[in-house]
Every structure is written in structure tokens, then in C-alpha cells.
Amino acid sequence: MSDRYLFAGARVVDPASGRDDVADVLVADGVIAPLDTGVADAQVIDCTGLVLAPGLVDPHTHLREPGREDKETVETGCRAAALGGFTAVTPMANTDPVADNAAVIHEVLDLGLKAGLCDVFPVGAITKGLEGEAMAELGEMVEAGVRIFSDDGRTVPTARVLRNALTYVKAFEDVVIAEHCEDDALAEGGQMHEGYHSYSLGLVGKPRESEEVIVARDIAVARLTGGRLHLHHLSSAGSVEMVRRAKAEGLRVTAEVTPHHLVFTDEDLLTYDTNFKVNPPIRTAEDRDALRAGLLDGTIDVIGTDHAPHAVEEKEVEFDQAPPGTIGLETALAALLTHLVEPGSMSLGRAIEVLSTAPARLIGAADHGGPIEPGRPANLVVFDPSAEWVVEPPFASKSRNSAFRGKTLRGKVVHTMYQGELVVADGKAQR
Amino acid sequence: MNKHLLSIHDVTAEDIVRILDTAESFREVGTRVIKKVPALRGRTVVNLFYENSTRTRISFELAAKRLSADVINFTTSGTSVSKGESLKDTALTLQAMGADAIVIRHSSSGAPFTLTKWVKGSVLNAGDGTHEHPTQALLDLYTMRDRLGRLEGLRVAIVGDVLHSRVARSLSFALVKMGADVTLVGPPTLIPPDAPAWGVDVSYDIEGVLPKLDVCYMLRVQRERQRQQYFPSVREYARLFGLTRDRVGMLPEGTTIMHPGPMNRGVEIDSDVADLPQAVMEEQVTNGIAIRMALLYLLLGGAREEVGTDE
Numbered sequence: 001m002s003d004r005y006l007f008a009g010a011r012v013v014d015p016a017s018g019r020d021d022v023a024d025v026l027v028a029d030g031v032i033a034p035l036d037t038g039v040a041d042a043q044v045i046d047c048t049g050l051v052l053a054p055g056l057v058d059p060h061t062h063l064r065e066p067g068r069e070d071k072e073t074v075e076t077g078c079r080a081a082a083l084g085g086f087t088a089v090t091p092m093a094n095t096d097p098v099a100d101n102a103a104v105i106h107e108v109l110d111l112g113l114k115a116g117l118c119d120v121f122p123v124g125a126i127t128k129g130l131e132g133e134a135m136a137e138l139g140e141m142v143e144a145g146v147r148i149f150s151d152d153g154r155t156v157p158t159a160r161v162l163r164n165a166l167t168y169v170k171a172f173e174d175v176v177i178a179e180h181c182e183d184d185a186l187a188e189g190g191q192m193h194e195g196y197h198s199y200s201l202g203l204v205g206k207p208r209e210s211e212e213v214i215v216a217r218d219i220a221v222a223r224l225t226g227g228r229l230h231l232h233h234l235s236s237a238g239s240v241e242m243v244r245r246a247k248a249e250g251l252r253v254t255a256e257v258t259p260h261h262l263v264f265t266d267e268d269l270l271t272y273d274t275n276f277k278v279n280p281p282i283r284t285a286e287d288r289d290a291l292r293a294g295l296l297d298g299t300i301d302v303i304g305t306d307h308a309p310h311a312v313e314e315k316e317v318e319f320d321q322a323p324p325g326t327i328g329l330e331t332a333l334a335a336l337l338t339h340l341v342e343p344g345s346m347s348l349g350r351a352i353e354v355l356s357t358a359p360a361r362l363i364g365a366a367d368h369g370g371p372i373e374p375g376r377p378a379n380l381v382v383f384d385p386s387a388e389w390v391v392e393p394p395f396a397s398k399s400r401n402s403a404f405r406g407k408t409l410r411g412k413v414v415h416t417m418y419q420g421e422l423v424v425a426d427g428k429a430q431r
Numbered sequence: 432m433n434k435h436l437l438s439i440h441d442v443t444a445e446d447i448v449r450i451l452d453t454a455e456s457f458r459e460v461g462t463r464v465i466k467k468v469p470a471l472r473g474r475t476v477v478n479l480f481y482e483n484s485t486r487t488r489i490s491f492e493l494a495a496k497r498l499s500a501d502v503i504n505f506t507t508s509g510t511s512v513s514k515g516e517s518l519k520d521t522a523l524t525l526q527a528m529g530a531d532a533i534v535i536r537h538s539s540s541g542a543p544f545t546l547t548k549w550v551k552g553s554v555l556n557a558g559d560g561t562h563e564h565p566t567q568a569l570l571d572l573y574t575m576r577d578r579l580g581r582l583e584g585l586r587v588a589i590v591g592d593v594l595h596s597r598v599a600r601s602l603s604f605a606l607v608k609m610g611a612d613v614t615l616v617g618p619p620t621l622i623p624p625d626a627p628a629w630g631v632d633v634s635y636d637i638e639g640v641l642p643k644l645d646v647c648y649m650l651r652v653q654r655e656r657q658r659q660q661y662f663p664s665v666r667e668y669a670r671l672f673g674l675t676r677d678r679v680g681m682l683p684e685g686t687t688i689m690h691p692g693p694m695n696r697g698v699e700i701d702s703d704v705a706d707l708p709q710a711v712m713e714e715q716v717t718n719g720i721a722i723r724m725a726l727l728y729l730l731l732g733g734a735r736e737e738v739g740t741d742e
Binding site: 191195196199200201202203204271272313316317318319320321 | 517518519537539540541542544545559560561562563594597600623624625626628629
């Protein structure tokens with residue numbers, strides 16, 4: 001099989017170079033090659049009507065391995081990622097054992113290499129055992145390749161521990177401390193967004209303020225330390241406004257939003273469908289619109305899928321007994337195309353920027369996010385922006401808990417190229 | 432009518448009138464020497480109770496038996512999880528046994544909705560978590576209409592822990608549907624802030640509300656709410672929001688006092704108030720059987736005729 005590919009006649013959307021034009025792209029020996037090096041022996045891939053972009057990068061993934069291989073493994077998660085157009089993912093540290101030391105980081109890295117479907121950049125825990133007290137050996141994990149630390153699933157409980165972490169990692173280049181923002185006491189027992197619908201459904205709610213008090217605290221600690229802070233999965237309008245002000249002030253703060261928070265509202269929970277039970281909860285239309293506005297004006301930097309696989313038997317239960325989370329790798333691109341790009345509120349370039357270029361920069365993945373220029377590693381996605389499909393199992397993910405089940409989306413990944421290899425061709429995983 | 436009764440939102444005002452009228456005709460059955468009609472002969476009703484509630488279960492059991500249905504009581508204490516079998520597997524088992532209707536009581540809000548995904552028969556919500564208790568609301572409406580002759584324009588206060596009360600939700604939704612004026616009364620920590628969007632008024636001052644009432648509906652207040660810091664002490668709760676003898680004096684002549692039971696005498700309602708002639712708790716219980724007969728009949732009755740023609 002040829003290791004030279006010519007993507008012919010694609011609309012090339014590459015935010016890193018500001019490019020958006022119809023062109024041919026040649027790949028040779030794993031890298032983008034100049035067209036004048038000869039295309040004669042290349043396998044031609046007709047991309048008429050398709051978009052070619054840098055491979056997507058997910059800064060917020062749960063792959064469950066080690067520990068809960070019944071929900072997902074690094075391999076199945078990476079296959080889901082590749083089918084969703086991702087060439088890099090960042091599995092969170094809340095595995096069993098917790099990724100709070102270099103040994104677990106190496107294990108996950110090895111599993112990623114073995115799967116060979118996309119790059120796997122493990123996230124390290126900020127505190128040992130995610131317990132919020134003693135700092136994990138961050139330096140050792142940095143040496144193992146970690147660039148982003150997070151206790152995701154939990155909030156660093158005290159400003160003091162967060163202060164130390166944000167300060168300590170200044171010793172390393174481009175290392176980010178990321179926070180899941182949730183005040184445990186205000187959110188206690190919460191099943192969904194607190195508001196009209198939670199009161200009517202008789203479900204304990206999590207008020208917006210359970211997120212906002214921690215966002216406010218964390219921004220203050222970022223100001224105190226001058227540290228590099230990333231805020232996971234914002235869900236409330238108030239949080240967006242605080243991040244906007246923090247950025248205007250010049251603080252080193254970035255923010256993330258999930259596709260499901262950009263698409264759904266708490267009205268989608270009226271039938272107690274546990275696939276809509278996520279954390280932070282899906283809030284009101286007003287919050288959703290503020291998140292969209294934040295993503296458009298640059299307040300929110302990246303899309304994170306928060307891909308959170310759960311076993312069928314864990315989700316097919318009473319609402320208050322189901323774990324929070326939805327899978328998202330296979331639907332993220334289409335969700336954005338359908339709900340933001342297609343209606344005209346977001347340019348395709350901005351969509352690729354928040355799905356690829358910006359997250360690649362956030363996690364320090366230099367080989368990803370473009371630019372699509374000669375000499376650059378060939379991590380690419382080709383998708384059909386107008387292909388319509390209904391989200392239904394089977395998924396490549398081991399789990400089926402998708403909030404998008406039954407929904408019609410537009411935009412389907414056709415090819416995903418990882419390090420010059422077509423890991424997805426014609427919509428099918430090749431390994 | 433809908434196939435299921437999961438929430439008061441499943442019935443229209445016309446449905447409610449029909450349910451109350453049907454209950455009216457069934458109430459007479461309870462006064463006969465032989466308290467039984469053949470309406471649901473050969474049909475199977477399962478009482479699936481994940482929470483202990485002897486009075487509601489017995490009420491449903493009597494209702495089904497007076498309609499000549501076969502009744503199975505499937506009672507488990509605690510949650511399905513602690514029992515080991517999931518709600519889904521229990522549902523599939525009951526489905527396989529041919530349950531025509533499943534009456535479910537569960538500590539998780541929304542469990543009856545979840546159940547409908549796995550069973551073909553009708554599902555009746557007999558109380559789910561802090562969500563709804565629609566049959567209680569309907570029997571309360573029946574009792575009010577029976578005592579006061581109408582529902583429209585009726586001035587009703589629902590007093591107590593509205594936040595955690597499935598009865599308060601169903602009753603508010605149902606009364607608003609029927610054109611009654613509802614005021615929720617209780618400490619601000621126990622009234623949902625968004626409650627006015629249900630179409631009700633909110634007051635934190637019981638004595639300001641009492642002189643304007645046709646019905647004073649007291650809710651049970653659980654002592655654990657004190658531990659959860661919703662109010663400082665049961666004593667203070669009783670002082671600020673309890674229906675005392677003195678406060679009964681502020682009610683207009685003829686005001687009906689109601690309570691869904693079981694009562695905490697001395698907390699939300701004084702013992703001698705509970706025993707006043709205008710306190711109608713026993714009537715509520717009696718009417719509960721007629722309402723549940725009406726619901727089972729209306730939800731299952733139509734289907735029975737179809738089966739009959741097939742045979």
C-alpha cells in the first residue's frame with residue numbers, strides 16, 4: 001500500500017494559517033509534502049465537496065482504563081475518537097488506580113501507542129488520589145510527558161492547595177492546571193440544574209452558583225499566583241462573564257465548553273432520560289446562549305467532549321441512581337456543525353479552531369491543530385459537512401450513553417489521518 | 432386519557448372531571464354488603480412498592496379487588512439497588528407475567544417514567560420521590576368537590592414542606608388546572624423559589640392567609656428537615672407554621688381542614704385540631720379507594736373490551 005496520499009479538491013480549512021480554500025493536499029511519509037514533489041504515485045482520495053482540516057483535539061476525555069475496562073478502554077475510546085475525527089485525546093486522571101504518578105501515566109501512554117489510532121496525552125492528577133490534599137508528584141509526571149493536570153470529577157477543595165499547584169508548576173514550561181468547578185456543599189445531592197424544571201420534577205438541583213463560586217475563587221487564585229489556569233466544561237452564563245472579565249484583566253485563564261452544553265437545555269430532562277444527566281448539569285436556554293456567545297467571542301477557547309462512558313446497566317436505572325456523563329467523541333464535530341455552523345452563527349473556521357487548533361495549543365500538542373503546511377505531521381480529518389445521519393448505536397465506544405441518541409445531525413467524518421496513516425477511511429475504522 | 436398516570440400533567444381538566452364523576456359512581460360500591468363489581472375481572476394489577484406505604488398500597492389493593500381484578504403485591508423495602516435486582520429486570524419480569532397495570536411507589540423521582548420504557552401495561556404513579564403523587568391529588572380534589580360543591584375559585588392553602596412534597600406538587604398542578612386559587616405557605620427554605628411559575632401564590636405568613644380560605648391543607652413535615660438545616664427546630668416550626676387551635680379560630684366558618692397522612696400530631700397540626708369535625712382525613716381515605724377504582728377502570732376498562740372481541 002502506498003504511503004503517499006493526495007487529498008484532491010478539498011476545501012482546506014486551517015485556522016493556524018488562516019487558510020480556507022479549495023486545494024489538493026499531498027501527504028508523504030507521514031508528513032504534509034509540497035505538491036511539486038510529485039503526485040504521480042500517490043493514492044488519490046477524491047475530496048470534492050468535503051472539508052479537510054487539522055485533526056481534532058479533545059482536551060477532556062475519559063477513557064476509563066485502567067480500572068473500568070467494561071465501560072471503555074484506551075483502544076475503544078481511541079477508535080471512537082478517530083471515527084469522530086480526533087487525532088489526539090487527553091484521558092482524565094480519575095481512573096483506578098488514579099493517574100497521580102508516572103507509572104500510571106506510562107501505562108496509559110503505552111496503551112495509546114499500542115492502539116495506534118490517535119495520540120493519547122494523559123492528564124495527571126493535581127492531588128494524590130484526587131483527594132484534594134497532598135500535591136501529586138507533578139514534576140515526575142511532567143517528565144513522563146504530562147502537560148495538563150486536573151482532578152476532574154472533583155474540585156480542588158481549598159484555595160490553598162490550588163494556589164500551591166498553580167505556583168509549583170511555574171517551574172515547568174507550558175504546564176496547565178485545570179479545574180472542575182463545583183462547590184460540593186451547594187451542589188450536594190444535585191441531579192440536574194436547579195430551577196423551574198428541577199422543582200417541578202422533584203429532583204434536587206445544582207444551582208448555577210455551585211459552579212460560579214468556584215470559578216470566582218479560582219480566578220482570584222490565578223490572579224494571586226499568576227499561574228496558568230484552565231476551567232473545564234463551563235455551564236453557566238455567570239461563569240462565562242467572569243472568565244470574560246478575567247481575560248480582559250490579562251489573567252492567564254482559558255475555558256472549555258462541551259457540545260452538549262451548547263446544544264441542550266434542562267427542558268430535555270423532562271422525561272428523566274439519564275443520558276441527559278451530566279455534570280455540570282445542562283442548564284437553561286439563557287445559559288446555553290451565553291456559552292455560545294462566549295465561544296464565538298473567544299471567552300471560551302476550546303470544545304472539550306467530556307466523553308464519559310458508562311455501562312448500560314448503570315444508566316438504565318432510576319434517575320437519581322445513574323452516574324453523570326454522556327459519551328461525545330463520535331458526535332462532537334457534527335453537533336457543532338449542526339447547531340452552530342449550519343444555522344450561520346459560527347464560521348467553519350472558528351469551529352475548527354475550537355475543536356483543533358486551540359485545544360492543541362492548550363495541551364501542548366505541537367504535532368496537532370495545524371498549520372497544514374509542508375513538513376508538518378499529517379494529522380488530518382476529512383468530513384462531509386452536509387451528510388445527514390441519526391445518532392444510534394452501535395458506537396465505537398464501548399458505551400451507549402449518548403445525549404444525542406435519536407437526534408439527526410449533519411456532518412460526518414469520512415477520513416481521519418493519524419501520522420500519515422488513514423486510521424478511518426470512508427467512515428470506517430481501519431484498525 | 433393517556434395510557435399512564437405518571438403526573439397530573441397527563442390529565443386535562445376534562446379528564447379530571449370524568450375521573451371524579453366515575454369515582455362518584457364507584458363510591459356507592461363501597462357502601463354495599465358485597466363491595467364488588469366485575470369490571471376488571473381477569474385483569475392483573477401489580478402493586479410495586481419500593482417504599483413502605485401501607486395505606487396507599489391497601490387503598491390500591493382494595494380498589495383493584497372491588498373491581499374484581501387479580502392483585503399481586505410486590506413489596507420491597509429500600510431501593511431496587513439494595514435489593515440487588517434492577518428496576519429494569521423487575522419490570523421485565525412483571526411484563527413477562529402479563530401485568531395489565533403496574534402501580535408503582537418509589538423513592539426516586541421519575542421512576543414511573545423509567546418503568547414505562549420496559550412494560551406494555553399502564554403505569555400508575557403511587558408517589559415517586561419528591562416529584563408527584565397524582566392519585567392523592569385526585570382524591571383530595573374529589574373530597575373538596577364533595578364537601579364544597581365546586582373546585583373553580585376555591586381558595587386553598589397548602590402549608591408546610593412544599594419543596595420535598597410530592598403531594599404538594601400534584602395538588603398544586605391539579606387545583607390550578609381546575610381554576611382554584613392556591614397559596615403555598617411555609618418557611619422560605621421549604622418553598623421552591625420558582626413555585627409562582629406553577630400559577631400559585633406564595634406566603635410565609637400563615638396567619639395572614641387563614642382568614643381567606645375554603646380549604647386549609649396541611650403537609651407532613653419530616654423531622655429530618657431539621658437536621659438538614661431547613662428550619663432550626665421542630666418546636667419553632669410548629670410555632671410559626673403549625674395549625675393550632677388558636678389559628679383554627681382565624682379560619683372562616685366552614686373551612687375544610689385536610690392532611691394526606693400520616694400526621695405528625697403536635698408538629699404541623701395540633702392533636703385536637705386533627706379531631707375537629709371539619710378535619711376530613713378519614714373521608715380522604717374512603718374517597719381514595721373510589722378514586723383509585725375510577726383510575727384503574729378508566730385506564731384498563733377500554734382495553735378489556737378489545738380483548739373481549741378477540742376472544
